[in-house]
Amino acid sequence: MNQSMPSIAAATELSRRDFIVSTGAAAGALALGWSVPLDAVAQGAGSELNVWVVVRPDERCVIRIARSEMGQGTLTGLAQLVAEELECDWSKVSTEQISPQANLAAKRAWGEMGTGGSRGIRTSQDYVRRGGAAARLMLLQAAANEWKVPVSELRVADGVITHAASGRSITYGQVAAAAAQLAPPDPKAIALKDPQTWKIAGKPLKRLDTGDKLDGSKLYAIDVRLPGMLNAAVRSCPVFGGKLVSFDFAAISGRPGVKGAVRVNDSTVAVVADTWWHAKSALEALPIQWDEGASASVSSATIAQHLNDGLSASGAFAQRNEGDAPKAIAGAAKKVEATYATPFLAHATMEPMNCTARVSADSAEIWVPTQNAEASHAALSEECGLPLAQCNVHRLDLGGGFGRRGGNQDYVRQAAAIARQFPGVPIKMLWSREEDQAHDFYRPISVCKLSAGLDASGALVGLHVRLSGQSINAYIAPQTVMDGKDRRQTQGWWAEPGDAQLGYAVPNLLIEYAMRNTHVPVGPWRGVNTNQNGVYMECFIDEVARAAGADPLAFRRTLMQQHPKHLAVLNAAADRAGWGTPLPPGVHRGIAQFMGYGSYSAAVAEVSVSSSGALRVHRMVLALDCGHAVNPDQIAAQVEGSVAYGLSAALHGEITIDKGRVSELNFHNYPVLKLAEFPKVETVIVPTHDFWGGVGEPTICVVTPSVLNAIHAATGRPVRTLPLKHVKLA
């Protein structure tokens, strides 16, 4: 590889030199040796054309990926965008991941690494495409130089450059070394392809990362094994904010394999042993004294009271105020009012929180599943008191993220704090499922009261939304909260176009948010505030449409004439679903539309409710306009995934608080959706090709309201609280 990349080589040499590497278990054989991921950049030589593209003599095109892969397909999508501009042979593309230390050393040449907010592709598409295009231009110029012909006479396809006039051809692999010596073109001056002409991007290509997920050989962070490694099991005070007072190591010191017990931070203790099973078993037997603190008396009932107070409290809560909604509603011919509530939720990634750390006096390194490798790097540096340059992060693909493994690097800090107390010894820290449920950054709890006024003709003249609930920013980024206001909580009700704009025009509109924080840690959860806000807005609009005697689709259409993109997506969902056409007996439809993460979503659900109240979701049609559709098959996969995550929450999901702590500690009382409950899902992608929207999160916000509206159609009664397992439908 080109010598301009010493930082990556240095970062990877450590792991290559120090560890014997096995690439995981061969089929049928037993794995011997150690399992650590190869830092990909060190693998094989090649000509580096720029930070994104390396071409090898064997024609393999290596595309570098800075964002995290957690199942959402960003790795494949980004590679498609680079390959499209590069004009290489897709079958010869491979990828390698960039480490945050390499990015830092290269002055962030790879840009942002954080992978959340459905930004992985949309906020890096421009510079990665320019990287691919710049590499193509250099390869073409190298061929032109070789043949002494004008570059304008050359054509390229699938990594083969041809000169028609002389009948010559040469491959990328053959000119790559010469191309790498050329001055790179100014990326900003490069004309990118018209997406309408795409041949690789925009196509439903297979994922690049499926193979090793089929035979158990894919290495997740939980699978890392290093020479001399010990394992740690941790427990934090079950009451949020409580403290660790003491623990009695003598009581477990004689247990098999136990090496020690250590204070991790002021609320956490770890047991370290030869195996994790030994560590976990010993931890369960460890006498621990907690100071549970003032929050030990908090319960879901006291939290509900706190939130309900926010529905009627007076204060400067307005986030959006147009016209005079209270007056318009007070004077309206017909008034509609409803109050909704949604609970805390855990992420429950299938791979529990874990991190392997090795810390010595002058260096620290971790092997970690992270949505934000730079945040992991910073957390490691801070926790160990070592400069970033002495800290290395080996990131592994995540066994689920959903927002849990982003900015909050609590598990990295814990692993580093344990490893510091065992200098030079690699420590794999793994949370039990119970610990993972007990110490999440939960989707916040909220309640919402909505009021509407209809005039004599059934037209909506005023809408008043009063949201009361916990603020994510107040917990994770308090510096962004000013005067108790947090605009983020009203995501989806915003006026500005482009991100999370309300698709309805209402002459008198008041959107208020009363912040009511609790001691429970909160954070982003797939779809974040669009989840609850989508339920509140879209279920209420259905109630208003009923009050107006109007069809829910027709009623929405009249409010959406100034929002053509929202409307087109709503219409696409309705058309595919056959809105208004007959259904089998007992089956009813519901509809919803909402916007988040720069994309427009709509859904139609078909459900039945039996005479005993059993719900069955038969079919869901989801429409999405994400601007450009980089890989339609992976977009469909994300839409299907949003249905599973959303329906899990709607049907079953609830974290409750008793005595200051979480009650739902495993899947027996925090059930999640299973295959038998999954409806037939049809994805309708209606890209308008004039913007770049997100994909991973947008559609989740219409899943639950469309189902609840269908239930309303089936039973004649609205559902205003979740999860449905507590709602009697018959």
Next chain:
Amino acid sequence: MAKLNVNGQALEVAVEPDTPLLWVLREQVGLTGTKYGCGVAQCGACSVHINGELRRSCSVPVGSVDSSDRIVTIEGLSRDRSHPVQRAWGELDVPQCGYCQSGQIMAAAALLAKNDKPSDADIDAAMTNICRCGTYQRIRAAVHRAAALKVAKA
């Protein structure tokens, strides 16, 4: 000391008999394709075959099996990802994050071993493993596809 037969290989591991088979496979044997998800037989990420039966290895004490019990893990399902279930999973790009897929594939393979042509209802009843990414629609389609591949192979 436990005597085991894993993927056709006999081995002995020094471990307490109440240790769950999952952790013996992962920590002593070194086969990490079998995953920890819940530890209480709820999620199925740890699914293996014991004498052809689908078992959740987090809840199987290693002392309850011996060298006469044939344990097959995801690593032993085929030598080269050629099992019809693995082929179908690849064809339909089933996995997202992939973490639960070892267990899903083992569950599907166990289903097809007993039922050559499972109906949707059979799949609903048999495939109870949790996937948080939401690959269920593709799992259903891939089980049907695997059944077809199995017939074609036979």
